[in-house]
Amino acid sequence: MNTMVASDSLTQFRSMVEELGKLAQQVYTESEDFPAINRNAKRILASVTMLQINLEDWS
């Protein structure tokens, strides 16, 4: 039995989430003196990690 999500879709989602994470990390790193950006970017990074957990490859 296969999972209900096609592996192509999973691969594509993982790739997009990786890009999202890179962008969020960049915003976070460059905003040390800008709390409104820094803290919101940090929260996005937490959500990105949750996306990664939800898509994690079993192998």
Add this chain to the structure above:
Amino acid sequence: MNEKTPYWNPYLETLPREQIQMLQVKKFRRIVRWAYERSRFHRSLYEAAGITPDDIRTHEDVRRVPKVEKSMMLPIQRKDPFPYGDALCVPLEEVTEFRQTSGTTGQPVYQPDTWQDWEWWADCWATLLWAQGYRPSTRVFIPFGYNVFVAYWAGHYACEKIGCETIPGGVLDTKARLLKMQELKATAMMATPTYVLGMADTAVNKLGLNPAVDLDIRRITCAGEPGALIPATKKRMEQAWNAKVFDHAGATEIGAWSFECDAQPGALHVNEAMFLAEIEDLDTGEIITEPGRRGKLIITALDRIAQPCIRFDSKDIIEWSDEQCECGRTLRLIPGGVVGRSDDITKVKGVLLAPSAIEDVVRSIAGFGDEYEVVVDKRGDVDDILLKVELSEDAASSREDLNAKLQTELRVKTNLGYRIEIHDFGSLPRYEVKAKRFKDLRKKGS
């Protein structure tokens, strides 16, 4: 978004068994490494057992990792980094949430979480709520006294994550909560089974409302007690509210690790993509893998990072089923959910007694109310069980008939005899959150 999609995560919830197990081992090794590299508590535990993260390659290797009991957390807490001590695996400034256990079995354990952990908590709850039919169009009322205990906090955040309209029923009293639910036409709520029945009682007797007719609640998610999977208790709740009642199990130190789905199979699914659950034989400590044998849950939260939960001795009593659920999830089932606690399930007169079995009998007999109390004590050298029950408001049978029926049913279901006291309606204690109905006075401190 397609609200008809039956799964919160169609990938993980339908993953073939072999792949779920491989994912679990991969995640288990990662969380052990995380703790090993960041926590003196965990490192010393693993070094004493002669194990490193690299030694974990298979499910069998998981069993070599030492278990953690709640009592082991207490000596390290309330020390630096205050107040969590050596099990903390992130810098203190990363901690965004504080919760604590209820302390019913001793000193409370403090539980830190990061934003990432909190996302994970809410996601685990979103998995179960979605499986129970919660959708963005659901209006959820949460009649819970928001405080330092985690109960329903994560449920609240999961509702927000799903997109439900979420109503915090905080410090309102029961009557005010019922009236607000009625006014706002709330369609779902979350509470302990004790409180679900208590609210129905208040609605009928203090407000003259029939929840099944006058309110719009059609889904109820229970937690904190085993009642929602005890057939007689579930039936009473569903009839009182004209709602589907669902169970789930979770704990402060662990997370929301199992849930009943919309198919209501009389069992909970273990969320095995997020948790690794093992069942340990109570006498031998052997890991039980086959269905139908009860034991103690040893559980790992695979993605929780601030204060990891690795092979935690939950003391919950469960058993595996090998049945497939019609919902299509590949996550394994535990029939009857959490059927008791290893510190509640006790030998009386040489027979194993689970309080949930008594509850099922009491609530299956028309003529008895919802409240009861069990007191186990010694009379001389002999164990004695006193069962206090309450007549329902509309009891039609005589006390003698009810007593005889109760004795017979209890004998059949539990293989034990009881001293029974039948009290008038309204005379036994009422509980708002978790009930304390089982007292073993043979144990010190009960």
